[in-house]
Amino acid sequence: MVSVTVNGQTHTFDGDSEMPLLWFLRENLNLKGTKFGCGIGQCGACTVHIDGVAVRSCIVQVSLLDGANITTIEGLAKETALHPVQQTWIDEDVPQCGYCQAGQIMAAVDFLEKYPNPSDEDINENLTNICRCGTYYRIRKAIHRAAKLKRSGM
Amino acid sequence: MVGLPLKALANGASLSSRIGFFVEIRPDNSIIIHVPKPEIGQGVHTSLPMLLAEELDADFESISVKQLPVRLVPRENGEGYRWLHGSQDVGGSTSISDMFNFLRQAGAEVRRRLVLVAANHWDVSPSDCRTEENFVIDVSGGRRLSYGELAAAAVTIPEPDTPTPLKNPNEFKIIGTSQKMKGVEQIVRGQMEYGIDAEIPGMLHAVILRAPSLSAKLVSFDASEALALPGVRHVVAVEGPEPMGDFAFTPIADGVAVVADSHWLALKGRERLKVKWTDSPMRDVSSKSLDEKIQAQMNEPGQTIRNDGNFDSAIDGADKIIEREYSLPFVSHATLEPQGCIAHVREDGCDIIVSTQDSSDCVFAAAKWTGFTPEQINVRVTRSGGGFGRRLDEDYVPEAVQVSKAIGGKPVHVLWTREDDMRNDFYRPLVKHKFRIGLGSKGDIIAWHHKLASTGRYFRRPGVPSENIYIPEMWLDDFPAQLVENMKLDYFFVETAVPTGPWRAPGHTANVLLCKAWWMKLLMK
Numbered sequence: 001m002v003s004v005t006v007n008g009q010t011h012t013f014d015g016d017s018e019m020p021l022l023w024f025l026r027e028n029l030n031l032k033g034t035k036f037g038c039g040i041g042q043c044g045a046c047t048v049h050i051d052g053v054a055v056r057s058c059i060v061q062v063s064l065l066d067g068a069n070i071t072t073i074e075g076l077a078k079e080t081a082l083h084p085v086q087q088t089w090i091d092e093d094v095p096q097c098g099y100c101q102a103g104q105i106m107a108a109v110d111f112l113e114k115y116p117n118p119s120d121e122d123i124n125e126n127l128t129n130i131c132r133c134g135t136y137y138r139i140r141k142a143i144h145r146a147a148k149l150k151r152s153g154m
Numbered sequence: 155m156v157g158l159p160l161k162a163l164a165n166g167a168s169l170s171s172r173i174g175f176f177v178e179i180r181p182d183n184s185i186i187i188h189v190p191k192p193e194i195g196q197g198v199h200t201s202l203p204m205l206l207a208e209e210l211d212a213d214f215e216s217i218s219v220k221q222l223p224v225r226l227v228p229r230e231n232g233e234g235y236r237w238l239h240g241s242q243d244v245g246g247s248t249s250i251s252d253m254f255n256f257l258r259q260a261g262a263e264v265r266r267r268l269v270l271v272a273a274n275h276w277d278v279s280p281s282d283c284r285t286e287e288n289f290v291i292d293v294s295g296g297r298r299l300s301y302g303e304l305a306a307a308a309v310t311i312p313e314p315d316t317p318t319p320l321k322n323p324n325e326f327k328i329i330g331t332s333q334k335m336k337g338v339e340q341i342v343r344g345q346m347e348y349g350i351d352a353e354i355p356g357m358l359h360a361v362i363l364r365a366p367s368l369s370a371k372l373v374s375f376d377a378s379e380a381l382a383l384p385g386v387r388h389v390v391a392v393e394g395p396e397p398m399g400d401f402a403f404t405p406i407a408d409g410v411a412v413v414a415d416s417h418w419l420a421l422k423g424r425e426r427l428k429v430k431w432t433d434s435p436m437r438d439v440s441s442k443s444l445d446e447k448i449q450a451q452m453n454e455p456g457q458t459i460r461n462d463g464n465f466d467s468a469i470d471g472a473d474k475i476i477e478r479e480y481s482l483p484f485v486s487h488a489t490l491e492p493q494g495c496i497a498h499v500r501e502d503g504c505d506i507i508v509s510t511q512d513s514s515d516c517v518f519a520a521a522k523w524t525g526f527t528p529e530q531i532n533v534r535v536t537r538s539g540g541g542f543g544r545r546l547d548e549d550y551v552p553e554a555v556q557v558s559k560a561i562g563g564k565p566v567h568v569l570w571t572r573e574d575d576m577r578n579d580f581y582r583p584l585v586k587h588k589f590r591i592g593l594g595s596k597g598d599i600i601a602w603h604h605k606l607a608s609t610g611r612y613f614r615r616p617g618v619p620s621e622n623i624y625i626p627e628m629w630l631d632d633f634p635a636q637l638v639e640n641m642k643l644d645y646f647f648v649e650t651a652v653p654t655g656p657w658r659a660p661g662h663t664a665n666v667l668l669c670k671a672w673w674m675k676l677l678m679k
């Protein structure tokens with residue numbers, strides 16, 4: 001039996017030890033903002049934060065996460081106030097189909113903690129989530145804008 | 155209606171009013187536009203409402219969108235079906251041109267009705283009223299009524315005999331501007347619903363083990379180990395097309411579906427299946443043998459589909475002849491949201507929830523496998539995690555319908571894995587291009603011969619005669635048609651069992667790239 005905190009709520013799990021966090025979130029907790037794209041850690045659509053670090057949830061087993069603190073896209077905004085990265089995603093009109101964007105945002109939030117003032121090169125090297133629609137150009141613009149917004153203390 | 159208090163105008167209700175097919179106005183003066191076409195990332199849930207909002211003189215910020223349910227109705231002459239409120243399919247980059255005047259007309263008509271209600275209320279002529287951002291304004295008196303106040307009374311106004319006049323394009327305020335995508339906040343909050351997220355209460359989850367080689371058929375399966383897993387409920391066969399047969403509302407391949415309480419359990423069950431398949435008609439085909447076959451075909455005369463001037467004599471007189479050859483592989487669509495479909499085959503009808511570009515074929519496919527009429531099929535289209543032409547095929551619908559039927563009509567969600575999606579696609583055709591080009595004394599192009607061999611995407615599609623397979627592969631008027639005097643286009647159809655289909659306009663994406671690249675090369679010489 002493991003116990004995990006997801007978006008501030010505690011849940012227990014004693015099911016299949018191989019069950020990936022992704023399907024636990026989507027099927028057991030009905031948190032469907034986290035998306036399935038590949039199931040093998042390649043696309044990043046399923047990115048969530050485990051103890052503040054961006055992780056691809058399709059390749060992490062829930063059974064190994066006892067005590068972990070997990071944040072999904074649904075838990076990123078504080079009540080009605082969007083996270084700066086969510087806000088700049090809107091301002092720069094990043095999404096096309098939008099399917100990859102929950103993962104992109106979760107990856108970008110963690111990235112900005114490590115690179116508060118990133119160059120394009122930092123972005124290209126560190127953010128490897130796939131966008132099939134090809135929104136990379138706007139993702140970069142939105143990250144720079146979010147970095148500024150965060151530095152300005154929002 | 156004259157002089158009625160506003161409260162009576164708005165019916166004193168907190169309900170919203172639906173005026174025509176597409177527009178719903180709330181008492182708080184916000185507007186919902188019910189968009190007929192599916193959003194696949196191309197932006198139609200924003201751009202189509204802009205057309206309507208323009209003529210409605212709406213405040214675009216006040217607009218939110220919903221997907222209009224799919225509605226086909228029998229044709230008046232009894233032959234087949236037609237759309238009730240405009241085409242609900244998306245493909246070929248045609249949505250805006252398709253709907254440009256149609257949705258403007260719809261917006262203009264709603265505006266006409268709102269103005270009429272206000273004019274009657276003030277006892278002025280409609281021509282003395284103007285509209286602006288969800289308000290009707292009495293020009294001389296300066297009085298204003300919001301669309302929200304007027305909407306309830308506008309619902310029952312009959313349609314006019316002649317179409318309501320449209321704006322002159324130089325009056326446009328919304329069309330031609332850049333607008334934020336509708337639904338973007340739901341996306342960044344993780345609240346947007348895609349096909350993969352939808353649910354029907356009591357729904358089961360299925361994954362399908364599809365034939366491991368092309369056009370192979372299912373012989374038999376042993377499900378005992380899969381069924382031994384707690385939570386695995388059913389294992390049933392799925393019937394695909396005949397070997398090399400047409401895809402006529404069929405699944406893409408034969409398969410065995412494992413149905414369980416959750417997707418994760420279904421996946422685990424699938425690993426335990428033991429299945430026997432027939433051999434593939436492609437058994438002895440490899441990339442190498444296919445290429446040899448194509449080379450041999452291209453040495454023979456092809457199907458000449460364009461022949462301007464006289465290539466043969468022009469090339470004889472050329473100062474210089476350049477030859478080039480290019481090959482492009484099969485290409486998968488790889489929509490980031492994998493294929494999938496929810497089906498519920500009820501006693502007197504069938505519900506489908508699906509990410510698709512081809513709403514109409516989803517209806518017809520479900521009708522075919524249930525025996526119901528199209529009116530008994532209820533298709534709800536969600537936002538799609540990408541389309542790129544993949545979702546112009548509806549193969550996921552007959553899969554889910556067959557499974558729901560086989561398990562006694564329970565609702566079921568068939569979801570593909572990424573591996574399923576890469577292995578089973580209507581790929582962009584594999585092609586080989588050969589160019590032979592003659593240059594004149596000044597380096598000008600005097601003769602152009604383009605030979606294209608491809609595994610044409612019209613193959614295995616019902617009702618296409620073999621001489622028409624070239625049509626989506628090689629466009630007669632693509633660049634550089636009419637720029638070169640002596641020009642010949644030859645097509646060679648290469649038969650394989652590989653399913654092929656539209657991929658962002660295969661003819662254009664492959665040919666235009668190469669023709670233009672080629673042209674650039676010549677220019678730089």
Ligand code: FES
Binds near residue numbers: 035036040045046056
């Ligand atoms: S679904 Fe997890 S990385 Fe693709």
Ligand code: FES
Binds near residue numbers: 100131
């Ligand atoms: S927006 Fe469509 S996959 Fe990224």
